[in-house]
Amino acid sequence: MAEIVLDKVTKRYPDGALAVSEVDIRIADGEFVILVGPSGCGKSTTLNMIAGLEDITEGELRIDGERVNERAPKDRDIAMVFQSYALYPHMSVRENMAFPLRLAKVDKETVRQKVEEAARILDLTQHLDRKPGNLSGGQRQRVAMGRAIVRDPKAFLMDEPLSNLDAKLRVQMRTSVAKLQKRLGTTTVYVTHDQTEAMTLGDRVVVMRGGLVQQIGSPQSLYEQPANLFVAGFIGSPSMNFLPATLADGHLHTPLGDFPLTDRVRRLAETANAPRELIMGLRPEHFEDAGLLDDAEKARGGTFTASVDVLESMGSDKYAYFTVEGETATSAELEELAAESGSTEMTDNGSQVVTRLSAASGARIGSDLTVWFDPDKIHLFDPQDGRTLTYSS
Amino acid sequence: MSEAVDTPRAAVKGASDGKKAERRLAFWLCAPAALVMLAVTGYPIIYSIWLSLQRYDLRFPSQHEFVGLDNYITVLTNSYWWTAFGVTAFITIVSVVIELVLGMALALIMHRTLVARGLIRTVALIPYGIVTVVAAFSWRYAWDANTGYLSQLFDPDGAPLTQRASALTIIIAAEVWKTVPFMALLLMAGLALVPEDLLKAASMDGATAWQRFTKVMLPVMKPAILVALLFRTLDAFRVFDNIFVLTSGAQETGSVSMQTYNNLIKGLNLGIGSTMSVLIFLAVALIAFIFVKVFGAAAPGNSDNGRR
Ligand SMILES: Nc1ncnc2c1ncn2[C@@H]1O[C@H](COP(=O)(O)OP(=O)(O)OP(=O)(O)O)[C@@H](O)[C@H]1O
Numbered sequence: 173m174a175e176i177v178l179d180k181v182t183k184r185y186p187d188g189a190l191a192v193s194e195v196d197i198r199i200a201d202g203e204f205v206i207l208v209g210p211s212g213c214g215k216s217t218t219l220n221m222i223a224g225l226e227d228i229t230e231g232e233l234r235i236d237g238e239r240v241n242e243r244a245p246k247d248r249d250i251a252m253v254f255q256s257y258a259l260y261p262h263m264s265v266r267e268n269m270a271f272p273l274r275l276a277k278v279d280k281e282t283v284r285q286k287v288e289e290a291a292r293i294l295d296l297t298q299h300l301d302r303k304p305g306n307l308s309g310g311q312r313q314r315v316a317m318g319r320a321i322v323r324d325p326k327a328f329l330m331d332e333p334l335s336n337l338d339a340k341l342r343v344q345m346r347t348s349v350a351k352l353q354k355r356l357g358t359t360t361v362y363v364t365h366d367q368t369e370a371m372t373l374g375d376r377v378v379v380m381r382g383g384l385v386q387q388i389g390s391p392q393s394l395y396e397q398p399a400n401l402f403v404a405g406f407i408g409s410p411s412m413n414f415l416p417a418t419l420a421d422g423h424l425h426t427p428l429g430d431f432p433l434t435d436r437v438r439r440l441a442e443t444a445n446a447p448r449e450l451i452m453g454l455r456p457e458h459f460e461d462a463g464l465l466d467d468a469e470k471a472r473g474g475t476f477t478a479s480v481d482v483l484e485s486m487g488s489d490k491y492a493y494f495t496v497e498g499e500t501a502t503s504a505e506l507e508e509l510a511a512e513s514g515s516t517e518m519t520d521n522g523s524q525v526v527t528r529l530s531a532a533s534g535a536r537i538g539s540d541l542t543v544w545f546d547p548d549k550i551h552l553f554d555p556q557d558g559r560t561l562t563y564s565s
Numbered sequence: 566m567s568e569a570v571d572t573p574r575a576a577v578k579g580a581s582d583g584k585k586a587e588r589r590l591a592f593w594l595c596a597p598a599a600l601v602m603l604a605v606t607g608y609p610i611i612y613s614i615w616l617s618l619q620r621y622d623l624r625f626p627s628q629h630e631f632v633g634l635d636n637y638i639t640v641l642t643n644s645y646w647w648t649a650f651g652v653t654a655f656i657t658i659v660s661v662v663i664e665l666v667l668g669m670a671l672a673l674i675m676h677r678t679l680v681a682r683g684l685i686r687t688v689a690l691i692p693y694g695i696v697t698v699v700a701a702f703s704w705r706y707a708w709d710a711n712t713g714y715l716s717q718l719f720d721p722d723g724a725p726l727t728q729r730a731s732a733l734t735i736i737i738a739a740e741v742w743k744t745v746p747f748m749a750l751l752l753m754a755g756l757a758l759v760p761e762d763l764l765k766a767a768s769m770d771g772a773t774a775w776q777r778f779t780k781v782m783l784p785v786m787k788p789a790i791l792v793a794l795l796f797r798t799l800d801a802f803r804v805f806d807n808i809f810v811l812t813s814g815a816q817e818t819g820s821v822s823m824q825t826y827n828n829l830i831k832g833l834n835l836g837i838g839s840t841m842s843v844l845i846f847l848a849v850a851l852i853a854f855i856f857v858k859v860f861g862a863a864a865p866g867n868s869d870n871g872r873r
């Protein structure tokens with residue numbers, strides 16, 4: 173078990189590509205930290221640098237206070253689980269799991285005990301003598317986990333360990349990985365590009381983009397107080413709605429209508445020196461069908477009326493999609509997010525708004541609905557650099 | 566198809582109807598090639614077996630008669646044959662082992678190298694691109710007692726090609742020089758089969774570079790190694806060109822192929838020559854059999870179904 177510190181760690185590949193730039197992360201002993209971000213943002217590179225599989229160009233990596241930049245992977249006492257599982261095809265499950273112990277010259281009896289213990293935890297006992305090639309995807313994944321846990325390393329590194337599993341198995345394995353980590357209490361760094369996985373698994377989440385750390389925090393704090401447009405759009409599903417807004421005399425002009433800023437938001441915006449042109453963000457759950465609210469509540473927020481484009485009933489809630497007229501919010505971050513999610517819904521004549529309404533809502537596709545939203549929950553962002561204007565972290 | 570399910574046998578039969586037609590088509594498609602193969606390889610084999618059962622020396626045509634296995638007894642009790650057999654086995658084993666080691670080293674270098682990859686591969690392949698006889702002559706001139714630059718360098722006073730030990734060494738060196746590139750190429754194809762992640766995983770598991778090589782890389786590429794060894798062993802066992810050019814088999818450096826050539830072409834003894842050919846054929850078949858059955862080398866083109 174160990175504390176891992178990345179101190180201004182930078183990676184430049186021989187071909188000149190800057191993959192990771194000045195990453196500062198302090199991972200406490202026993203902590204479960206998730207690296208998340210879109211494809212190519214440098215998650216695997218960061219993980220491989222911790223593992224020792226990639227050299228660190230600049231900066232320092234410390235494990236338990238000791239500089240380990242120059243140490244070979246085998247001398248760092250860290251175990252890794254690969255996306256491809258990387259099981260040795262010529263060895264049985266038992267031999268695969270025993271391999272790190274045999275290399276460490278552990279005596280036979282102890283090896284047997286540890287492998288059987290790990291197999292019991294991972295429910296692999298009846299497969300010990302089979303070859304990896306004959307196992308299902310989930311079983312292979314567990315063997316890979318087993319190989320990591322048998323030797324009780326200082327830390328686990330996992331690079332998208334669940335992304336080769338089907339959706340249902342992925343959810344199952346997600347819980348068992350979390351349980352296993354809690355049970356062993358081993359420091360873990362976990363890479364994923366799936367924000368749901370990041371939100372559900374980790375103690376802390378590191379959001380990366382283009383080799384830079386965007387924000388580090390607990391899943392809840394990332395969700396409630398995103399530091400910039402990118403984090404706001406990346407975390408949460410369905411993601412936050414973004415609309416262009418103009419700020420004048422304490423009022424906000426938006427495609428959803430004009431409304432005054434609440435005191436809290438105004439104070440924050442003033443401290444942050446908000447410009448006139450802004451991007452407003454509002455999460456789907458901060459909308460409600462106006463017909464379900466009493467007048468007092470309705471008066472506290474703003475309303476708009478639009479026709480329902482798409483309605484998804486989830487049983488407990490309804491997701492209603494609207495198109496609101498007017499300009500759309502534009503910024504580099506938003507374009508990248510749109511490219512990442514593969515959404516091409518950049519409608520020409522307005523922006524899409526996703527709302528989460530109570531199941532009792534009478535919304536119907538094609539018909540108009542008046543929707544209420546909570547102006548105290550809005551986020552404001554600077555369209556130039558994407559920073560938040562409404563939360564000071 | 567509805568009734569085809571009531572017994573497993575019927576199901577198999579029903580399902581295989583289409584397969585049968587397919588197999589028949591395959592048979593017809595292969596037939597021309599198979600016929601040509603039979604004509605050009607099957608016929609000579611059978612004919613030489615037939616010849617090997619006769620006393621048939623073109624210098625004494627009148628003594629031509631069927632003698633059963635007499636020729637085999639003559640050859641197998643002859644010390645020249647066994648000397649040649651020993652020389653062949655020696656050359657085969659030593660050169661294949663050296664080729665494997667050097668070929669593996671070369672393959673690793675070519676696989677790992679990042680700069681000028683194409684150039685290195687091309688350069689490494691040059692010896693294999695030269696016709697064996699031509700290469701053998703260049704070796705012969707290099708080791709010529711009077712004018713060869715290599716013999717001047719290593720043994721200015723002697724004549725290396727006229728001493729048995731040094732001549733065999735040179736023959737093996739020529740063989741190795743010529744076929745290491747081929748070995749390296751086959752092994753490099755095997756190296757490409759070892760996933761990068763597997764080696765990374767091994768180094769995370771605490772393996773040194775040598776352990777990664779012996780415990781992960783070699784076992785995973787074992788099928789490719791066996792195929793390479795099989796090809797090379799079969800080739801090396803029939804060694805002829807280099808010996809013919811370098812020593813003509815003098816000082817007991819002749820291989821079984823040299824012996825066969827001497828009897829069949831030079832001696833015009835069709836019976837004994839054919840017997841030797843048949844014996845070489847049997848030895849080669851035995852080597853292939855051992856490789857496939859004992860070491861489990863997959864026949865080329867037959868993928869190991871344990872893995873993807
Ligand atoms: N060996 C390499 N040589 C040069 N550039 C590389 C190399 N490996 C990765 N890169 C670059 O570094 C950046 C980060 O790559 P990395 O593999 O860390 O991304 P990632 O966040 O793990 O993405 P993914 O989710 O797709 O796995 C990418 O832009 C990639 O093109």
Ligand SMILES: [Mg+2]
Binds near residue numbers: 216217331
């Ligand atoms: Mg990656």
